[in-house]
Amino acid sequence: MSETDRRARFERLAVPLLDDAMHLAAWLAGNRTDAEDIVQEAMLRTYKYLDRFSGSAFRPWLLAIVRNTAMTWLKRNRSSKVVFVPDFEAQEPEALMNAAQAESPEGALLHRDLADQINRAVAALPDEFREVIVLRELQDLSYKEIAAVIDVPIGTVMSRLSRARRLLMDALPEHAA
Amino acid sequence: MSPASAIACESLEAYVDGELSAAESAAFDRHVAGCSACQAQLERQLRLRANLRTTLAKPAAGEDLRHRILAALPQDRPASASRPVARRQWLAMAAAASVAAILASSATLYVVRPSAEDDWQQAILDSHLRATLSGHVIDVASSDRHTVKPWFGGKTKIAPIVLDLADVGYPLLGGRLDIPQKDALPVLVYKAGPHVVSVFVRAADGPAPAGIAKIDGFSILNWSDDGLAYSAVSDADGAELEAFQRAFAAARQKLP
Numbered sequence: 001m002s003e004t005d006r007r008a009r010f011e012r013l014a015v016p017l018l019d020d021a022m023h024l025a026a027w028l029a030g031n032r033t034d035a036e037d038i039v040q041e042a043m044l045r046t047y048k049y050l051d052r053f054s055g056s057a058f059r060p061w062l063l064a065i066v067r068n069t070a071m072t073w074l075k076r077n078r079s080s081k082v083v084f085v086p087d088f089e090a091q092e093p094e095a096l097m098n099a100a101q102a103e104s105p106e107g108a109l110l111h112r113d114l115a116d117q118i119n120r121a122v123a124a125l126p127d128e129f130r131e132v133i134v135l136r137e138l139q140d141l142s143y144k145e146i147a148a149v150i151d152v153p154i155g156t157v158m159s160r161l162s163r164a165r166r167l168l169m170d171a172l173p174e175h176a177a
Numbered sequence: 178m179s180p181a182s183a184i185a186c187e188s189l190e191a192y193v194d195g196e197l198s199a200a201e202s203a204a205f206d207r208h209v210a211g212c213s214a215c216q217a218q219l220e221r222q223l224r225l226r227a228n229l230r231t232t233l234a235k236p237a238a239g240e241d242l243r244h245r246i247l248a249a250l251p252q253d254r255p256a257s258a259s260r261p262v263a264r265r266q267w268l269a270m271a272a273a274a275s276v277a278a279i280l281a282s283s284a285t286l287y288v289v290r291p292s293a294e295d296d297w298q299q300a301i302l303d304s305h306l307r308a309t310l311s312g313h314v315i316d317v318a319s320s321d322r323h324t325v326k327p328w329f330g331g332k333t334k335i336a337p338i339v340l341d342l343a344d345v346g347y348p349l350l351g352g353r354l355d356i357p358q359k360d361a362l363p364v365l366v367y368k369a370g371p372h373v374v375s376v377f378v379r380a381a382d383g384p385a386p387a388g389i390a391k392i393d394g395f396s397i398l399n400w401s402d403d404g405l406a407y408s409a410v411s412d413a414d415g416a417e418l419e420a421f422q423r424a425f426a427a428a429r430q431k432l433p
Contacts, residue, residue, distance in 0.1 A: 008310065
C-alpha cells in the first residue's frame with residue numbers, strides 16, 4: 001500500500017473514530033492527559049498495521065489496539081497501583097440538559113448528582129470490570145466483540161459483566177440501579 | 178424454581194444486552210411474565226443500563242489531538258528534491274511563474290529552493306485533502322469576515338486578511354486552523370462553484386514563491402502580498418484559481 005493510499009484509508013476508517021478511541025482510553029487511564037498520549041500512540045500503531053486489517057468490523061479492531069496500547073502504556077508509566085480518579089467531566093452536559101429539560105431546576109440538580117454517583121461508581125470498579133462495562137455500555141460492543149477486544153472467551157465476558165453490574169448495584173442507591 | 182426456569186433466569190442479562198435470538202427472547206418474555214424475581218431484577222438491570230448510557234463521561238478527542246496525530250503520520254516522501262515527481266512539480270510551477278507575474282502585479286516574486294517549496298506544496302495539498310476527505314473543512318463556519326478574522330486571534334501568529342468575495346462568486350465558507358508543517362496556520366476556505374478552495378496564509382519573511390503548480394489533479398496557486406504568502410489549493414483548474422486570485426487581489430485593494 002502506498003503511503004498516500006494508506007493515509008486515505010486511515011482518514012476514512014480511523015479518523016472518524018478518534019472520539020471513540022478517546023472515550024475508551026480515558027476510562028482505562030483515568031485522566032485526559034494520559035488518555036491523549038495513549039490515543040496518539042494507538043492511532044499511529046493503527047496506521048502502521050492498517051494493511052493487517054481484513055475483517056468487516058473496523059471499530060472493534062481499532063478499540064483492541066487502543067486497549068492494548070493502554071495496557072502497555074499504563075504498565076510502563078505507572079509503577080504501582082494508583083487510585084483511579086477521573087479528571088474529565090462526569091457527564092455530557094448536553095445529554096444531561098436534554099434529560100433534565102422537562103424537569104425543575106431541582107430535578108436537574110438531582111440528575112447531575114445521580115450522574116456523578118454513577119461515574120464515580122464506574123471509576124471505582126477494578127480495571128477488568130470497568131473495562132467490560134465501558135466496552136458494553138459506552139462503546140455498545142457485543143459480547144463477541146468485547147471478547148475479541150480484550151482477548152478472553154465469551155463466557156468470561158459474560159461473567160465479568162455480570163459481576164461488574166452487581167458491584168455497581170451494590171454501590172449505587174436503589175433509584176440509580 | 179424449576180431447573181428450566183433457573184436457566185431462563187440465567188439469561189436475563191443476555192436478554193438485556195440483546196444477545197438472545199428472537200426465539201430465545203420470546204421464551205424469556207414468557208418466563209418473566211410469571212417470575213417476580215426476574216421482573217424486579219429486569220427493572221434494575223434496565224435502569225442501570227439506561228443510567229450508564231446517558232451519564233457515563235465521554236471526553237472528546239479535541240482538535241489539538243487530531244492535528245497532532247495527523248501531523249505525526251509518516252509522509253509520502255522524504256524532504257528531498259531529487260525525486261522525479263518533485264522535480265516535475267517544480268518545473269510546472271516555474272513555467273507558470275510568468276503567468277502569475279502578470280496576475281500578481283503588486284506582489285513581489287521570488288525564486289526559491291525547490292525542495293523546501295515542494296515540501297510546502299505537498300504538505301498543504303495533504304492538509305487540504307485531509308480536510309475535504311474527513312468532511313472537516315472548517316473550524317469556524319461563517320460567511321462574515323468579521324467573525325472569521327477574530328476567531329484566528331491568539332490561535333496562530335499570523336493575522337490573516339479575511340475578505341468576503343461572495344459578490345464576485347466566491348462565498349467565504351469559514352476558517353480553519355491547520356498544521357501543514359510545524360506551525361499552526363490560518364486557512365481561509367472559499368467555495369468556487371462546486372470546488373472548495375483552501376487558502377493557506379503564512380509569513381513571507383524570506384523568499385516566497387509565486388505561480389501555479391499541478392499535483393495529482395489539484396492546483397496550487399501561490400502569491401504574496403504585504404508580508405504574507407498565500408497558497409490557494411483546490412481541485413478547481415488553474416484558470417479558475419487565477420480568477421479567484423484576481424478577485425482576492427481586487428477586494429484587497431479596496432480595503433483601507
